[in-house]
Amino acid sequence: DAGVIQSPRHEVTEMGQEVTLRCKPISGHDYLFWYRQTMMRGLELLIYFNNNVPIDDSGMPEDRFSAKMPNASFSTLKIQPSEPRDSAVYFCASSYRQLTGYTFGSGTRLTVV
Amino acid sequence: GDSVTQMEGPVTLSEEAFLTINCTYTATGYPSLFWYVQYPGEGLQLLLKATKADDKGSNKGFEATYRKETTSFHLEKGSVQVSDSAVYFCAAPGAGSYQLTFGKGTKLSVIP
Numbered sequence: 175d176a177g178v179i180q181s182p183r184h185e186v187t188e189m190g191q192e193v194t195l196r197c198k199p200i201s202g203h204d205y206l207f208w209y210r211q212t213m214m215r216g217l218e219l220l221i222y223f224n225n226n227v228p229i230d231d232s233g234m235p236e237d238r239f240s241a242k243m244p245n246a247s248f249s250t251l252k253i254q255p256s257e258p259r260d261s262a263v264y265f266c267a268s269s270y271r272q273l274t275g276y277t278f279g280s281g282t283r284l285t286v287v
Numbered sequence: 288g289d290s291v292t293q294m295e296g297p298v299t300l301s302e303e304a305f306l307t308i309n310c311t312y313t314a315t316g317y318p319s320l321f322w323y324v325q326y327p328g329e330g331l332q333l334l335l336k337a338t339k340a341d342d343k344g345s346n347k348g349f350e351a352t353y354r355k356e357t358t359s360f361h362l363e364k365g366s367v368q369v370s371d372s373a374v375y376f377c378a379a380p381g382a383g384s385y386q387l388t389f390g391k392g393t394k395l396s397v398i399p
Contacts, residue, residue, distance in 0.1 A: 178330075216389070216392060217392070230386065275319075275323075275336055276331075276387060278323075279330055
């Protein structure tokens with residue numbers, strides 16, 4: 175199993191530009207989570223999906239953030255327009271319920287200049 | 288307050304020293320509990336877990352026992368190595384059954 179696959183690994187963009195982060199969960203997992211990690215705030219849950227349906231997006235910081243899961247094997251997190259304070263490492267994780275814990279991807283390090 | 292409270296770091300130990308990282312949780316019932324490890328530049332990896340009270344999770348020489356009476360899940364290792372240098376996160380279910388809440392992480396540095 176290739177694990178949870180995120181792309182790109184690194185993204186540098188200018189303020190105001192649109193950024194799209196991608197995630198492929200582990201096949202058979204029915205939950206998908208997007209987290210953001212910063213030194214100041216630690217690990218924050220942004221949104222999670224169950225069977226491709228968004229369940230809780232209360233962690234999404236602003237309307238500039240949106241996430242979709244069009245099918246069981248793909249999810250995107252979009253920031254439009256991006257701002258320097260969005261700079262962070264964004265992780266995607268998936269799980270089969272909670273019985274085995276989450277499997278995290280390697281993350282996307284986003285830098286907005 | 289936080290549903291997972293974790294000992295703050297950073298923690299610096301000499302090689303072969305004993306490690307304890309404290310973690311307490313607040314939850315209803317008896318949820319599964321987890322420890323994750325994050326090595327520099329990588330994502331979080333599941334280190335060990337316990338699914339019911341009095342269970343002991345173990346992996347790579349690390350252990351943690353699910354103590355329902357103290358609502359704790361402290362991480363221990365008898366003899367740390369330089370390669371154990373990483374950030375360790377305790378996790379337990381939050382308000383929703385399928386949402387893990389993570390502690391703030393404890394950075395461990397092991398020096399030769």
